[in-house]
Amino acid sequence: GQQVQQSPASLVLQEGENAELQCNFSTSLNSMQWFYQRPGGSLVSLFYNPSGTKHSGRLTSTTVIKERRSSLHISSSQTTDSGTYLCAWSNYNVLYFGSGTKLTVEP
Amino acid sequence: EAAVTQSPRNKVAVTGGKVTLSCNQTNNHNNMYWYRQDTGHGLRLIHYSYGAGSTEKGDIPDGYKASRPSQENFSLILELATPSQTSVYFCASGDRGGPHAEQFFGPGTRLTVL
Numbered sequence: 001g002q003q004v005q006q007s008p009a010s011l012v013l014q015e016g017e018n019a020e021l022q023c024n025f026s027t028s029l030n031s032m033q034w035f036y037q038r039p040g041g042s043l044v045s046l047f048y049n050p051s052g053t054k055h056s057g058r059l060t061s062t063t064v065i066k067e068r069r070s071s072l073h074i075s076s077s078q079t080t081d082s083g084t085y086l087c088a089w090s091n092y093n094v095l096y097f098g099s100g101t102k103l104t105v106e107p
Numbered sequence: 108e109a110a111v112t113q114s115p116r117n118k119v120a121v122t123g124g125k126v127t128l129s130c131n132q133t134n135n136h137n138n139m140y141w142y143r144q145d146t147g148h149g150l151r152l153i154h155y156s157y158g159a160g161s162t163e164k165g166d167i168p169d170g171y172k173a174s175r176p177s178q179e180n181f182s183l184i185l186e187l188a189t190p191s192q193t194s195v196y197f198c199a200s201g202d203r204g205g206p207h208a209e210q211f212f213g214p215g216t217r218l219t220v221l
Contacts, residue, residue, distance in 0.1 A: 033209060041215075043150075043197065048209035086149070093138050093157070093201060094165070095210055097150040 003027070004089050006098035013105050019074040021101045023087035029065045031090040034072050037100070038083045046072070046085075077105045110134060111213035113198050119219045126185040128216050130198030138201040139181040140210065141165075141173060143194040150197065156181055188220045 003026035013019055023032070035043040047054050047061040049070065054061050058077075063070040074081055082105050088095040110133045120126045132139065140155040142165075152165030154173035162173040170192060172184040185192055195217050201210040 035212075043199075043212040045209060045211060088150075090208075093208060094152060094155065095140075095150075095199075096152075097142075099147070099149040 004087060004096055004098040006085075006087055006101050008101060009099070010102040011104070013077050013103070015077060015079055015105055015107050017077050017105075019077055019081075019103060021072040021074075021085050021087075021103075023070045023072075023098055025068040025070075025089050027068070027089075027091075029063070029068050029070075029089060030092075032063060032070050033088045033090065033095065034061055034070070035086040035088065036083055037086060041083075043086065074103075077103075079105045079107050081105050111198055111200050111211055113196075113213040113216050115216060116214065117217045119221065120185075120188045121221055122189060124188050126188050126192075126218065126220075128183040128185075128196055128198075128218070130181045130183075130213055131179050132181075132198075132200040132211075132213075133179065134200065134202075134211075135178060136200035136202050136211075137178075138208070138210075139175065140199040140201070141171075141181070141183045142197045142199065143167070144197060144215075145194050153183065153196075190220045192218065193220045194218060 007022045034046040049063045058075045060073040084100040086100045088097045141153045142150040156175040174182045198213040199210045201208045
């Protein structure tokens with residue numbers, strides 16, 4: 001079956017530090033999405049990233065399809081970045097999710 | 108950005124009872140989805156639909172039915188609710204725009220089956 005592995009499972013940072021979140025896929029990668037979720041909250045789409053690098057403020061997503069991997073870089077982290085980051089692999093309109101990285105940014 | 112709403116937001120049901128979760132989207136997306144999210148499992152796909160009148164089974168369809176009566180509405184039905192179906196349920200919609208289109212999620216429904 002489809003396998004999406006995220007690392008690390010959890011991460012604690014001091015405000016101002018950078019974070020690198022990884023997502024690896026066991027099957028051929030067609031497309032993928034990065035989401036942010038607050039505790040008890042909905043999923044907010046951060047990037048829809050078929051390939052290459054995309055930027056949004058302090059966030060950068062880089063996807064290398066041939067290597068079946070994607071990364072999310074958060075620069076100059078803030079306490080409001082705390083939450084869970086999920087990646088998902090897309091195959092013909094169906095998303096398969098990783099278990100997420102729980103990020104805690106301390107002041 | 109797609110506007111996806113869900114109702115109810117919270118639901119307590121009894122074992123053996125019938126539960127219907129509703130989802131509405133206002134951006135005319137063809138595709139709609141139901142997921143459940145559980146600690147340790149992430150989000151898993153239950154049912155999805157490519158348009159009015161169609162429903163497809165996802166990865167964990169057992170114990171659930173789905174109904175897509177219109178482009179805007181997609182329901183998830185638990186005919187005989189069980190405690191194992193206690194979870195947070197998310198609805199999503201997606202633009203057809205190619206086979207790997209971006210998906211947009213609703214706020215979620217927290218279901219507790221006693």
